[in-house]
Amino acid sequence: MTYQNYSLAQLQHIDAAHHLHPFTDHRDLRDAGARMITRAEGPFIYDSEGNEILDGMAGLWCVNVGYGRDELAEAAYRQMKELPYYNSFFRCSTPTPVLLSQRLAEIAPANVNQVFYGSSGSESNDTALRLVRHFWALQGRPEKNRIISRKTAYHGSTIAGASLGGMQGMHDQLYGAVPNIVHVMQPYAYELALPGESDHDFGLRAAKAVEDAILEAGADNVAAFIGEPVMGAGGVRIPPASYWPEIQRICRKHDVLLMLDEVITGYGRTGAWFAAQTFGLEPDTITTAKALTSGYQPLSALLVGDRIAATLVEKGGEFYHGYTYSGHPVACAVALANLDIIEKEGLIERVRTDTGPYFATALQERIAGHPLVGEVRAIGLMGAIEIVRDKATKARFEPAGDAAVVVRDHAIANGMMLRATGDTMIMSPPLIWTRATIDMACERILKALDLAHADLAKRGA
Numbered sequence: 001m002t003y004q005n006y007s008l009a010q011l012q013h014i015d016a017a018h019h020l021h022p023f024t025d026h027r028d029l030r031d032a033g034a035r036m037i038t039r040a041e042g043p044f045i046y047d048s049e050g051n052e053i054l055d056g057m058a059g060l061w062c063v064n065v066g067y068g069r070d071e072l073a074e075a076a077y078r079q080m081k082e083l084p085y086y087n088s089f090f091r092c093s094t095p096t097p098v099l100l101s102q103r104l105a106e107i108a109p110a111n112v113n114q115v116f117y118g119s120s121g122s123e124s125n126d127t128a129l130r131l132v133r134h135f136w137a138l139q140g141r142p143e144k145n146r147i148i149s150r151k152t153a154y155h156g157s158t159i160a161g162a163s164l165g166g167m168q169g170m171h172d173q174l175y176g177a178v179p180n181i182v183h184v185m186q187p188y189a190y191e192l193a194l195p196g197e198s199d200h201d202f203g204l205r206a207a208k209a210v211e212d213a214i215l216e217a218g219a220d221n222v223a224a225f226i227g228e229p230v231m232g233a234g235g236v237r238i239p240p241a242s243y244w245p246e247i248q249r250i251c252r253k254h255d256v257l258l259m260l261d262e263v264i265t266g267y268g269r270t271g272a273w274f275a276a277q278t279f280g281l282e283p284d285t286i287t288t289a290k291a292l293t294s295g296y297q298p299l300s301a302l303l304v305g306d307r308i309a310a311t312l313v314e315k316g317g318e319f320y321h322g323y324t325y326s327g328h329p330v331a332c333a334v335a336l337a338n339l340d341i342i343e344k345e346g347l348i349e350r351v352r353t354d355t356g357p358y359f360a361t362a363l364q365e366r367i368a369g370h371p372l373v374g375e376v377r378a379i380g381l382m383g384a385i386e387i388v389r390d391k392a393t394k395a396r397f398e399p400a401g402d403a404a405v406v407v408r409d410h411a412i413a414n415g416m417m418l419r420a421t422g423d424t425m426i427m428s429p430p431l432i433w434t435r436a437t438i439d440m441a442c443e444r445i446l447k448a449l450d451l452a453h454a455d456l457a458k459r460g461a
């Protein structure tokens with residue numbers, strides 16, 4: 001029986017009875033009922049009631065080539081017929097992860113040439129954490145194992161992912177985080193810059209917080225610094241230009257490894273294959289997932305720099321780590337076809353030279369002036385809109401996070417899928433968006449902002 005035989009109310013009832021959703025207040029969900037997304041094409045998603053919604057989030061930061069790509073379905077179909085699964089343990093391999101690894105080495109920064117696969121960003125961050133600590137242990141320095149991360153970072157939802165992340169609510173529910181991970185200030189100028197402090201100076205101060213943490217622990221005890229090049233789930237927080245070069249300098253000076261989490265920024269989002277290239281960085285690890293397959297298959301790849309890889313190989317011994325689905329042949333076949341599309345259609349070039357700059361200007365010129373908007377930010381095709389009660393003082397509405405949800409709900413009702421995180425609206429559209437799609441998005445966002453403004457005024461907020 002297919003889902004078409006069920007009404008929306010029936011599906012919602014069964015959903016509430018049996019399906020525990022991620023990051024969800026289940027009582028709320030049961031009261032409201034889930035929106036059922038049933039199909040998608042190009043930049044649009046459609047719900048069970050036939051509503052067409054422009055997907056400003058590319059699914060969940062992942063569907064970079066848009067929906068309905070026959071090439072990806074065909075790549076999966078062909079691979080499933082030929083070899084649906086075989087493992088890459090015990091000196092076995094299959095062709096698609098082999099060829100994908102070569103491809104990833106070609107597009108990654110020059111010092112990054114090896115790949116370890118998983119099925120999710122969280123899994124690959126587990127791999128990254130284990131690998132950097134193992135690296136130092138192989139160097140005879142097991143005590144060099146502390147990891148420095150940032151507050152409000154998102155690195156996934158497994159115990160290691162949540163421990164690496166800096167979301168307070170998640171830590172409160174960890175009941176025992178992975179030890180020896182510390183979180184320092186984030187490079188979020190809109191809220192954290194001091195009055196009169198320039199972006200440049202703020203970026204250096206935020207980087208200094210990392211150096212202070214290294215000095216406090218003693219560099220001999222610090223394995224690595226981990227960061228999202230642009231904090232995604234935290235609110236598309238784009239660091240000042242001074243931040244990353246300074247972080248790289250500090251890491252080199254203290255012989256601390258640089259781990260980038262590019263689960264969101266990887267595969268074109270910022271107008272280069274990786275944000276490492278956008279910011280001119282030479283990381284020791286790059287965690288990637290999501291857009292590696294444009295979300296058509298679950299697949300993640302930890303890209304491993306030469307220094308770590310050489311030690312792992314030369315010092316020998318087995319690294320006791322891996323997943324049943326590491327290098328899954330079908331997921332890797334889809335990834336190869338997905339990278340082909342990105343390349344053949346010149347999507348990254350388009351983001352860098354055309355749609356990215358157009359998107360930034362459109363947000364600035366058409367959205368930033370709205371009375372509810374405190375600031376807009378964009379890099380490549382990722383963007384943020386800060387929702388405030390008072391533009392001048394940056395005062396927010398009470399309770400925290402409420403106003404952004406009002407905006408989001410109006411946006412969805414007007415055919416525009418946006419995400420609200422705290423008091424920030426965030427966007428991460430498919431890279432197939434054109435200038436016309438950006439225009440359409442801006443119109444719908446403005447309408448949602450107007451309606452939300454009227455609502456919030458009525459409440460006397």
Ligand code: PXG
Binds near residue numbers: 232
């Ligand atoms: N690192 C980063 C930077 C991420 O954004 C993960 C790791 C974990 O990936 P997996 O595949 O294990 O989910 C992510 C995931 C949101 C949202 O609300 C963001 C993510 C996941 C779910 C929701 O913006 N990012």
